[in-house]
Amino acid sequence: MKEWYAVVLLLAPSVFLLFSVILFPLVFSYYVSLTNFPLAEFRVTEWVGLDNYISTLESPRFWHSMTFTGTFVIIAVSIEFFLGLGFALLFDREIVGGKVIRSLMLLPMLMSPLVVSMIWKYMLHVDVGIVNYILRSFNLPAPAWLSVEPYAIISVILIDVWQWTPFMFLVLTAGLVSLPREPIEAALIDGATKYQIFRYVTLPLLRPVIFVAIMLRAMDALKVFDILYITTRGGPGIATESLTYYIFNLALVRRSIGLSCAASIIAVFLVFGLFSLYLKFKPKE
Amino acid sequence: MNYGKQHSLLHKTLIILAIIAAEVWILFPIFWALITSFKTKAEIFTVTPTIFFTPTLKNYVELFTELSFERWMLNSFIVSSFSAIIATLTGTMGGYAFTRFKFKGNTSLANFVLSLRILPPVASAVPIFILFNYLNLLDTYIALILVYTAFNLPLAIWMMMGFFSESLKQLEEAALVDGCNRFQVFIHIVFPLVKSGAIATFIICFMFAWNELLYAVFLAGSNTYTVTLALTRFVTIKRIDWGGLMAAGITSVIPIYAVAFFVQRYLIRGLTFGAIKA
Numbered sequence: 001m002k003e004w005y006a007v008v009l010l011l012a013p014s015v016f017l018l019f020s021v022i023l024f025p026l027v028f029s030y031y032v033s034l035t036n037f038p039l040a041e042f043r044v045t046e047w048v049g050l051d052n053y054i055s056t057l058e059s060p061r062f063w064h065s066m067t068f069t070g071t072f073v074i075i076a077v078s079i080e081f082f083l084g085l086g087f088a089l090l091f092d093r094e095i096v097g098g099k100v101i102r103s104l105m106l107l108p109m110l111m112s113p114l115v116v117s118m119i120w121k122y123m124l125h126v127d128v129g130i131v132n133y134i135l136r137s138f139n140l141p142a143p144a145w146l147s148v149e150p151y152a153i154i155s156v157i158l159i160d161v162w163q164w165t166p167f168m169f170l171v172l173t174a175g176l177v178s179l180p181r182e183p184i185e186a187a188l189i190d191g192a193t194k195y196q197i198f199r200y201v202t203l204p205l206l207r208p209v210i211f212v213a214i215m216l217r218a219m220d221a222l223k224v225f226d227i228l229y230i231t232t233r234g235g236p237g238i239a240t241e242s243l244t245y246y247i248f249n250l251a252l253v254r255r256s257i258g259l260s261c262a263a264s265i266i267a268v269f270l271v272f273g274l275f276s277l278y279l280k281f282k283p284k285e
Numbered sequence: 286m287n288y289g290k291q292h293s294l295l296h297k298t299l300i301i302l303a304i305i306a307a308e309v310w311i312l313f314p315i316f317w318a319l320i321t322s323f324k325t326k327a328e329i330f331t332v333t334p335t336i337f338f339t340p341t342l343k344n345y346v347e348l349f350t351e352l353s354f355e356r357w358m359l360n361s362f363i364v365s366s367f368s369a370i371i372a373t374l375t376g377t378m379g380g381y382a383f384t385r386f387k388f389k390g391n392t393s394l395a396n397f398v399l400s401l402r403i404l405p406p407v408a409s410a411v412p413i414f415i416l417f418n419y420l421n422l423l424d425t426y427i428a429l430i431l432v433y434t435a436f437n438l439p440l441a442i443w444m445m446m447g448f449f450s451e452s453l454k455q456l457e458e459a460a461l462v463d464g465c466n467r468f469q470v471f472i473h474i475v476f477p478l479v480k481s482g483a484i485a486t487f488i489i490c491f492m493f494a495w496n497e498l499l500y501a502v503f504l505a506g507s508n509t510y511t512v513t514l515a516l517t518r519f520v521t522i523k524r525i526d527w528g529g530l531m532a533a534g535i536t537s538v539i540p541i542y543a544v545a546f547f548v549q550r551y552l553i554r555g556l557t558f559g560a561i562k563a
Binding site for chain 1: 304311312314321331332374378382388400401404411412415416431434435436442492495498502517527530531537541542552557558561
């Protein structure tokens with residue numbers, strides 16, 4: 001049968017779209033990264049070879065953004081995972097109105113990160129924010145959350161945790177529900193304690209789901225942009241400048257398109273690396 | 286899971302308190318934004334938050350009288366729905382090809398497609414910005430629709446692959462044996478089976494496009510201001526009008542909450558690219 005004919009026809013629109021809107025621009029970006037591209041003239045003025053990559057790799061600001069992104073991803077995703085697992089276990093029982101209560105827990109992740117950031121920017125406001133009001137009423141220090149160094153980093157992590165813990169909760173709940181009952185019942189009959197069942201039966205069975213949840217969340221957190229754009233603008237100084245924000249800044253604020261393309265290509269390789277790890281270890285169905 | 290043993294009253298109380306704490310942690314910010322959106326400026330700019338106040342719709346009314354919020358909502362709606370429709374249609378075709386036909390490099394091509402979704406948008410936003418400027422496409426609906434379609438397409442393909450692999454292959458084979466051609470089979474047998482899946486895919490693509498900000502920052506302009514881009518303009522003003530901002534935020538979220546209600550069952554698939562089915 002001439003099935004290849006159908007395959008080509010069915011895949012053509014997808015391939016065309018993905019090629020023209022994503023792949024071709026990436027190749028073009030690679031080309032621009034080897035050149036000088038002043039925004040004012042809006043064209044390639046000079047071929048610079050690998051200069052943009054060398055200055056990127058030599059730039060302390062680039063490495064700072066890498067460190068911040070790494071810190072952000074590791075801390076935020078860890079908290080989201082443990083909190084999400086805690087919530088999943090907590091809600092994994094018969095509760096009156098359980099369905100509604102569980103759905104309410106998902107509201108944050110459906111909002112755009114932008115709206116989430118706006119709400120938190122208001123709540124964390126130094127003077128009129130509710131967080132500082134509560135802190136002050138307990139006679140605790142009320143810092144300028146978004147503009148002083150350690151607090152700004154804590155704040156953006158907090159915002160990400162608030163928005164995405166529900167994702168972990170949702171995925172891990174689905175995992176818990178789909179677990180086979182037999183091993184747990186067998187362990188119960190053998191007199192295992194609750195903790196033992198969780199540690200030696202539930203957790204190992206849940207491992208594939210945990211892997212998918214953490215990897216997807218980490219790859220997403222790596223791209224953090226909206227929170228920073230709304231709350232700290234990468235500040236104070238460059239304290240909360242992530243890799244994506246660094247690239248954005250290079251392009252639209254510092255107007256060095258060549259450099260920003262070089263940094264983009266580095267970011268693409270990083271994400272592809274992480275993604276191939278994901279594919280390699282992703283549990284087979 | 287219920288492990289069967291009877292719990293003490295103390296244990297039960299602690300569980301209930303923990304559940305309440307979790308709900309408060311999640312819901313309080315949304316509640317607080319909602320409350321603020323009904324306050325006047327004077328009630329907002331106080332160091333001690335006002336708890337009791339007469340709610341006013343002023344903030345919401347101003348969105349539509351003093352600003353053109355309905356226009357921005359419309360822009361977002363046009364861009365999101367067109368891109369979601371195209372992504373769902375092409376994704377359905379692509380997903381069908383990947384699940385029903387054996388060809389060389391099938392899996393690796395599907396994985397490669399998925400990897401495009403994981404890419405940081407900022408990496409393609411800069412070159413797209415340059416290329417679309419050459420093509421005079423900046424600040425047009427077409428630009429945003431194209432970009433959101435391509436950005437959602439890997440997700441659509443993978444979601445549809447999940448739905449196709451669950452629908453019965455035997456039905457199609459029977460129809461093929463009975464003399465239908467592939468196209469007839471697709472229209473009469475396959476598509477009806479995955480219709481609800483396609484609707485879920487459409488809605489989830491719509492949500493992602495509606496919530497997107499970064500591409501809009503690069504590609505949209507005064508003619509195509511999306512809701513998200515418009516919201517950023519509120520934030521960058523020196524003295525922020527928190528009431529107006531919260532009203533705008535809430536208004537922008539309403540359509541998403543409305544549609545999300547219908548696709549709750551499919552949210553996990555959408556958010557995990559079909560890796561986890563529930």
